Amino acid sequence: MRKNLIAMSVATLVAGLGLAGGASAAVFADNGVATTTPTNATAETVQNGGIGHQLIIPYYNVQGGNATLFNIVNTDLVNGKAVKIRFRGASNSDDVFDFQLYLSPGDMWATTLTKAADGTATLATVDKSCTIPNTINGTPFVTARLPSFLTAAQKAQQTREGYIEIFNMADIPPTTPNADGSSSATANPLYTAIKHVNGTPPGCSSAAINALATDPATLAAAYADGFRSPSTGLFANFTIINVPKSGAETGEAVSIAATVGVNGANGRGNIVFFPQVAGGATTPDSFTADPALRTVAGGATGVQNGSGGAYAGGTVPIIAASQFDLPDLSTPYLLLAAYPPVAADPINQAEALTRSLAVMNVINEFITDPVIAANTDWVFSLPTRRYSVALDYRPATAAGVTNAQRAFTKFINRDYFDSTNSPVALSSTTGMPQICVTTQSTVFYDREEGTFVGSSFVISPNPPAPQFALCGETNVLTFNSPFGASVLGAEISSANTTVPNNVTVGWAQVNTPGLTTGAAPNVGGNGLPILGKAYVTARNNAVQAGFTTNFGGSWEHRYQRPLVP
Template identity: 45%
Template sequence: MALSIAAMIGGLGFAGVASAVVIPGGGAANSVDPVVDYADATKNKMALTNATALSVTTGGTGHNLIVPYFTVQDGNMTVIHLTNTDTVNGKAVKVRFRGAANSDDLLDFQVLMSPGDVWTAAVTAAADGTAQLSTADGTCTVPSLKGVTQKFDTRRLPTSVGAAGTREGYVEIFNMADISGKDLYTVGTTTSTKSALYTAIKHVNGVAPCTATVIEPIMLKKDHTEETAVKAGFNTPTTGLMGDWYIINVAKTTTFSGAATAVTAVVSGTDSTAAKGNFVVFPQLADAVGATIDNFTADPLLRTANIGTTKTAAGVASVAPTTVPAIEAAFYDLPDLSTPYVVAGGTATAPITQAEILTGALAVKTITNQYATDAGISAKTDWVFSMPTRRYSVALDYRQTTPSRVYTNGIVGDTDPATAGVQAGAYFHASNTSLDSGKICVTSDKQAFYDREETTKTAGAVFSPGAVDKARFCGETSILSFGTSTSGVLGAALAAQFTETAAYTNGWGVIDVTNGNVGLPILGSAFIKLTNPQASAGVSGNYGITWPHRFTK
């Protein structure tokens, strides 16, 4: 979102009508490069969009990335590394930070990566406790972030939450378009050269020029067509983004690290070949998108249609909310994970279909991992659960007198794979969600905890807060801390739950999220902290372990 960032550039006065588009590449079959023709406007084409499905992998490369968790709680800082493994083309990338409680936008901006480029940034806590982003990286960004400490914005959070709501969450990263590295352009009097945009973002002797007079008119344009996009240097987005993260606590000499989850646009559900998505470059402007917003997002707080304050288990939303839309979308709200990328755009149901495809790709039915709480080594364990697509099914409208859930119609899975497409069940609906302390919750079906000697607990103990007998996911990114009723490994506070005595000292567990046989879209890992009691004075004896969750579909 970056309300503060958008305000920096929202008044620059670049020409363009209040419009926006999702553009599929219209090139020839099997085309790779764009076609640029200065004599015949009809021949200007991006490479053919041929993706129709999405594939999800942890630790791979993809078109889009999800960092399941960031935190600045309890002295933590989070560092993100974003790599363009494409050594031919640049990438026009959108980065968005969302809050842990209800996925509210906190900060977003654009990163223009040259071929083989790496961009890094750190998220820390400011003196007033607000999360802030800083980078010394020279990769081009819109707006410029090098050497600027940018605070996260609280204007879409409840006033009662304020800065606290910025300290945990997750990160969405999108390849909006490739920046072609081919010699196809006329720049000045030189023909068959690289585009001015490519030249503006390409490192020269280790330094990216970041020529603002070239970048800003292109990246802030509201009404690109396929012709203007091609002539500007764009091509349909391809795979190649790789992401890594680490959480470090200097005072506690502990580090956790992992790889971002990669989402790849592929040819089909049966052909996992990486393909080309739609062009989805939207300007980083505070101007309102207007009446066409339903064509670009499934977020129920931004939409005007196909939403309701209740939703059946079959996915039918009804009873329109009193305020439509709850939030007036700005251009900087786009793209998001529901913006049509592998489906044809131009309709109000296209983003719902996109969100349904991604939610289905992320959906799992069981979550398994280890835990340790052995007092002899001061062991602590947190399990992180991140649901990056829940926002597109249900969101919390703070602007009502009593904050209430707003649902998007549809976004369903198959309850019976044997009859695919016949029996539909919503991932999130009025019967499986609830509100608790200003957060939307969904409850697991059941859980089982095992010690290391084959003993099992499946019932009888409760989780706190709330004394519930099943694990709950309260918040978009929630934390389950083992063997404690207070603070866990990560110092989580926004969406934390505690096992107390519900599990053994050490062992493993499995949480069932069958959810009517459609599963839930969940990512995450176990974070385990240990201390060596034999470490001598002056020697760090703290260790951090990160184990990705194991899932069944």
């Protein structure tokens, strides 16, 4: 059946579906008695492309005629997957859309993001795989978590760019687990519901799916729902296509694999299923490092002000966490010393993942040769910054959201963002306050060994500055072009740089040292957690008389890592 739609990640919409919430779910280690399914992963391995337990699509865009197409593939030919998908806005990682997807073995799910009539991003799919809610097609993205002082048009604009988080919450095996963790010979009702028969899953509205509105408060209840520990098997690809411009840019999701042992073999994580309901998430501090959702100010694991003190910009939590807010990239996924998790566990998870992503610099090519009308954009995505710092939008005006409204989660061993390197800037083009981080110098190289140090970028929305400021969670840097003349047409967080000496083709290195704990940014720092690509377009008028041919390409960034990983 075609899934036609309604929405998701805000309480009013989810409650409207009749999925009432209760106590928060927990994070469970799978016993795996007499099976090969026990939770055993002790580390996370990040790789561009690849197959993993979790995925990050670093950028989506539906601005200026763009649409973003992406596919998620389950390469596991035995188990289904309970998958959480969350879209986060480019400014400050605000949740603008989330839902659950149930993939059967060998399944592939496809969707298209476009701009809706009201200006928000929207999702369209005719794919038959089960989702919760089971009607998501054509639903505008949600603006409830964006600042109240923005106009409706400004809120809609904030949904049109960002990045995507994808999590395997649990495996769904063919047979139901017994309460002791052993495998039974009884068919798993959830597996039967989501497993395609003649191209269509038979049970997207079945009792097995409806039961997932109830919190599995114990491991035995999670087994009864049909869940086992999450294994690897997911990958995703995406394409940003612009039909009016006859252009397309492609990319691959970055995979995060939960691994075990010195050889980094794929392992199994914790069961991290949380119902897609509006009910309050109890003890969210045990399940997320997001400082906007944590409930205690000050202390080693509490919400801080970025300088070692307790957050004083308002009461906490800044946002009362709902169950649909979980899991996220900081939810404890690896084997813990003790269960249930405690407040330090999601912080440790977020720090370990941030450390895996941290880079000292970003290196790639640029082509802006006017003979072929070439243009180049670089995307910088910081997908774990939200687990270090978040903005409090509760002041009544944009001008009221200042540095004092930054809420921080302090990592235990290393800091990447604090009050010294994460100022707030107000965008003059979108009206949105954004957290920024200042990089170090940028060095440009032409094709003949010429070297030029950039010293005065033109930053949008900020004035010229000695360093390139990454404002927003997902930033687009355009080379040698006026504002608006970029490959991707970014509007939310964009910058322009003119390469010295009129160099149009070459390569560049943006240095991003981040922090040394307790000190200002310097070349001995910890780096910054950055993902992204270079996107290039060109045009050839000589292919055939009277015709113009457009070309496009993309290259993954190259990085140098901190000396101490």
